[in-house]
Amino acid sequence: MFGNSDEFLLTLDLGAEPIEDEEQRAQLLETARWSQDQLGESGLEFLRGFEATVELDLDGSKLVCCHATPGSNEDVILPATPSDEAERMLGAVDAAAVAAGHVHLQWLRRFAPTLWFCVGSVGLVYEHKDPLDPIPFEPWSEYAIVSTGLAVEFRRIRFDVDALLEVARKRDFPGFERWSSMWKR
Amino acid sequence: MEIGTQATALQQGAAVRGWRAWTVTETAGGLRLGSVLFDHVWLPGEPAAAACRRDEDPFAAKVGPHEVGSSDCRCGFYAARDPADALSYLHGRNEPATVCRILGEVALWGGVLEGDAGWRATLAYPVRLYAPDAGLAEALDAYGVAISCAACESPSSRTCTATPLRFEPLSQISRPSRRT
Numbered sequence: 001m002f003g004n005s006d007e008f009l010l011t012l013d014l015g016a017e018p019i020e021d022e023e024q025r026a027q028l029l030e031t032a033r034w035s036q037d038q039l040g041e042s043g044l045e046f047l048r049g050f051e052a053t054v055e056l057d058l059d060g061s062k063l064v065c066c067h068a069t070p071g072s073n074e075d076v077i078l079p080a081t082p083s084d085e086a087e088r089m090l091g092a093v094d095a096a097a098v099a100a101g102h103v104h105l106q107w108l109r110r111f112a113p114t115l116w117f118c119v120g121s122v123g124l125v126y127e128h129k130d131p132l133d134p135i136p137f138e139p140w141s142e143y144a145i146v147s148t149g150l151a152v153e154f155r156r157i158r159f160d161v162d163a164l165l166e167v168a169r170k171r172d173f174p175g176f177e178r179w180s181s182m183w184k185r
Numbered sequence: 186m187e188i189g190t191q192a193t194a195l196q197q198g199a200a201v202r203g204w205r206a207w208t209v210t211e212t213a214g215g216l217r218l219g220s221v222l223f224d225h226v227w228l229p230g231e232p233a234a235a236a237c238r239r240d241e242d243p244f245a246a247k248v249g250p251h252e253v254g255s256s257d258c259r260c261g262f263y264a265a266r267d268p269a270d271a272l273s274y275l276h277g278r279n280e281p282a283t284v285c286r287i288l289g290e291v292a293l294w295g296g297v298l299e300g301d302a303g304w305r306a307t308l309a310y311p312v313r314l315y316a317p318d319a320g321l322a323e324a325l326d327a328y329g330v331a332i333s334c335a336a337c338e339s340p341s342s343r344t345c346t347a348t349p350l351r352f353e354p355l356s357q358i359s360r361p362s363r364r365t
Contacts, residue, residue, distance in 0.1 A: 080259070107277035154276060
C-alpha cells in the first residue's frame with residue numbers, strides 16, 4: 001500500500017503532516033534524504049509501484065486494503081473518532097470491510113455497514129497521545145489475519161529491537177541517540 | 186463508542202444500565218478492569234468518575250472549558266443500548282499487562298446524556314461481567330458484581346450470577362450525584 005511516508009520519501013512534500021517548528025521540518029527532511037540513500041533508485045522505484053488501494057474477494061465479501069482511508073493516505077481515523085467524522089472520511093466505500101494502517105494502532109469498529117479495522121504497525125507501535133509517553137515505541141510487529149467470513153484476528157510478535165538499533169547506528173541514522181532512547185526494551 | 190443522535194440530558198439522579206467492554210489488566214492489587222481506549226483503571230468498590238482527556242488527543246479539535254459529560258465535548262463513560270455496538274471494542278491492541286478484554290453491563294449515573302444508541306455519563310460502575318473462564322471470574326470477584334461465564338454455570342460458584350452481591354452499584358445510583 002502506498003502510505004504517506006512512502007509519498008514523502010518520493011516527493012519530500014510533508015503534505016498534511018503536523019509540523020511543530022522548522023527544526024522538526026529539517027529533521028524530517030534529513031531523515032527522508034537518509035532513507036532515500038538507503039533505498040537507492042531501485043528501492044524508490046519499488047515504492048512507486050505501491051497501490052493506493054487493493055481489493056480482495058473473500059468468498060464473496062469484498063475487502064478493501066488501504067493505508068489511511070480508501071481516498072487518502074493522510075486521513076486520521078482513531079478508535080474514538082466519532083462515527084459521522086469517520087464515515088465522511090471513508091466516503092461511499094463499497095466494501096464489506098476495510099483494512100488500514102497509518103495510525104500505528106490496532107483496533108476494529110463498524111461504520112455503517114462496513115467493518116473497519118486497523119491492522120496496527122510493523123515496527124513502530126505507539127499510541128497517539130499528547131504528550132507522547134516518555135518511551136512510546138513497542139518493539140512489536142503487528143498483523144491482522146483475516147479469514148473467510150470476515151473473521152479478524154489481531155496478532156503481534158516481538159522483534160529484536162537491539163538488532164534494529166545496531167543497524168541504524170552503523171548506518172548513521174539521523175538523530176539516532178534520541179530515537180534509540182524512545183524504544184521499550 | 187457512540188450514543189447516537191439527538192442526545193438529551195436525563196433528569197439528575199436517573200440511572201441507566203448499558204453495555205460496554207473493558208480490558209482486564211494486571212496491577213499490583215490484582216486483576217482490574219480498565220478502559221479499552223484510555224489508561225484508566227476501574228477500582229473495585231468505588232464508582233468510576235469521568236474526567237475530560239480531550240487534550241491528550243493530538244487530533245481532536247480543541248474545546249473550551251466545559252463540564253465533564255456535557256454536550257460540548259465527548260468526555261464521559263459510554264454504554265451502548267445494544268450489546269452488538271460494544272462487541273467491536275473487544276478487539277484491539279492490548280498492552281503487555283492486559284490479560285484479555287471482556288463484555289459487561291455497566292450502571293451509569295450522575296450527569297447522563299441519552300442518545301438513540303446509548304448513554305454517556307459522569308459516574309459508572311460495572312453491574313455484570315461476562316468472563317471467558319472461571320479463573321478470571323474469581324479474579325474479578327473484588328468488584329462484587331455478578332459475573333457470568335460459560336465454565337461456571339453452577340449457582341454454587343461464588344463468582345457466578347447467583348452470587349449475592351457485596352457491592353450493589355444500583356443502590357448508589359439513586360442518590361443525587363455529588364458533582365452537581
